[in-house]
Amino acid sequence: MSDSVLDSRLLTLGRTLGVDSGETLPLGVRLERIAESVATDTARLWLALAAISAQFPFVSDFERFRRDAALNGTVHALEAAVKHSRRLRAPNRSVEVRIVTGGVFVDVHHTSRTGLATGIQRVVRQTIVEWNDRTGVELVGWDPGFTGLRQLSAPERQNALYGSVPRIARASKWQLTIPYQSRYILPELAIETDRTARLQCFAEFSGNRTGVIGFDCVPLTSSETVGEGMSAAFAKNLAALAHFDQVSTISVAAATEYRGWKRMLGGAGLTGPEIEPLLLPSVAEQVSAPEFAEATKKLVEGSDPLVVCVGSHEPRKNHLAVLFAAERLWREGVSFQLVFIGGNGWHGDEFRAQLDTLATQGRPVRAISAVSDSLLWSAYRLARVTIFPSLNEGFGLPVGESLAAGTPVITSNFGSMKEIAISGGAIFVDPRDDDDVFRGLKAGLLDDELHARLVLEAQDLPARDWSDYASELWEYFEAVPGSSPSA
Known part of the structure; x- marks a missing residue:
């Protein structure tokens, strides 16, 4: 230096x-x-x-x-x-620092650099777009070695907000940004080893106020369904969160998981953060007539009703159960087409193999990945029903999105999925019971009276948009932990 x-x-x-x-x-x-x-x-x-x-x-x-x-x-x-x-060693010995007092730093490191538009990224982008013009808010990421925070480049900022610039070169020079007497908010999942280790020290000793969106504790509660190493990485994330001030979970079900973890902290003499649920909104996005027509050509073949299953192909999403139920119905002579929308996930080989086998046998089933928002929302509207029998979800965006589009959903009879759909528009099933998943899909396809009632229920659900959610979340993080946001 x-x-x-x-x-x-x-x-x-x-x-x-x-x-x-x-x-x-x-x-x-x-x-x-x-x-x-x-x-x-x-x-x-x-x-x-x-x-x-x-x-x-x-x-x-x-x-x-x-x-x-x-x-x-x-x-x-x-x-x-x-x-x-x-x-x-270089490059840190030449890095200069900036210290900001009284700011609000929103850590969107992963979102700023990825082209993914999965559940977490959708939540982050919809939220920070609403926060972007607030005074004192700064979107930040980490340097390549995860040694500290830095300002985002213009392309990174654009990608963080809109997902429009996914391939960005790594920063070769940066200035370390140090919050002091400020607020730090983590709206995404941080699982990088050095990032979480430094955040643990930051949260415990820096004196800054800290808040995070808590998505779920699936890597602990359903560890058998996640990728290799994810449970260990998530445990490091929780080690940092143990010293945070506030966790805003995306559902009551997620709050139940985080509060269970918090109770365990007492064995280590730690108090843990305040944990409060704030249910995510479900807002149907508009699709233009040309976009809808193009999506129809891509998604619908013939006149048979369409069933849509949205989500990454990982064991927790339970797609093998969906394929099994679909094959039973096809063998019974029920005509329909099934489209999976979502990227490949960990341990998805068995799903892909079964999908390919059914497609080779002439079954009307296929999977589509890397879809645009217009195609996704067109799919929700084109479907007779959607199906989402996940084994564990912090929220389950496809459930809320399907209902927001006015399309009935077949989903799990517990947790956040039931929490989202309890007011109407859903057929609830036990996702661990193949016969019950089959029953739900059959009812959704063949019971016209039930289907009509569910459509009306979905259309009558109260509306709440991302602006509402972002404002409520901001109000919560601004409040002193332990007090109501309006106090």
Whole structure:
């Protein structure tokens, strides 16, 4: 690290702390002035270490630094941090820092760099679009090594908001962004090892207010259905969240899972965050006549009724049960066509093999991935019914989206899926009972009186849009934990 980079970091730190640490002063004097302001304050110690090293510390690094300050004095600890920073490898030794007081930082690292438009990304983008113009809000990501936060590039920001620039080169230069006396919000799932480890230290010691959207605890409660290593990565995510202030879950069912985890924290002497549910909205997007006509050509073959199943092809989504029920109905002579919409997921090989076998036998079934929003919403409207018999969901967007489009849904009789559809428009089934899934699909296809009633129920459901959700979520994160948002 060059003297000029160190000078810049110390000057920025001194300004934030309200002390003169200008580069014209000897290094020892500058560190003494900073040390006098920092003293033994935990949040200021974290800030000083992050600013001098130009990276968010791990818990072990911070504890070592704080103990050095307590045993040998804060000046000694700062001097040791400077020496260590001089030995950092590129590119971190040349990184400059900016410290922002009183801001709101929304961490959308993964969303800003992915072309995925799955459940989590849809929630993130719909939410941050509503927050984008609020004063003090800054969308941030992480540097390539996950050492700390940085401002997004213009293409990353565009992709975070709209998903329109999915392939972006990694940043080669960046400035570390350090929140101080600010609010940090994580609306997506963070599972990268260093990212969650540094967030754990940040949440515990930095003094910033922290909030997160809690999607589900599926990697713990249904670990047999997730990809290799996901449960371990999610456990690290929870280790960080244990020190957050607030978790806003996307359903009551998800809150039940997170509250169960929170109760376990008592065994480790931890209080854990406040956990409050805020149900996601379900809003049908408009589709133009040309888009609808094009989608009809792509999705519908002939005059048989269409059944749509939306979701990634992973075991938890229970698509093999859908195929089994469909094959039983085809063998009984029931005519319909089945379209799966969603990308490939982990452990999806058996589903793909069974799908290919049925298609080879002439069954009217296929899978489509990487669809546009217009095609997805056209599919909901073209379907006689949709089917979503998932084994576990934090929310289950396809359930809410189908009902918002006015199309009845066959879904699981528990958890968030029942929570979403309890007011009408759904046929509930036991997803672990093949006979019950078969019964539900058969009723949805053949019982015209039931179908007509469900359509009316779906059309009469109360409307709540993403603007409402984003405002309620913002109000919750602004509230002091433990009080009502309106207090």
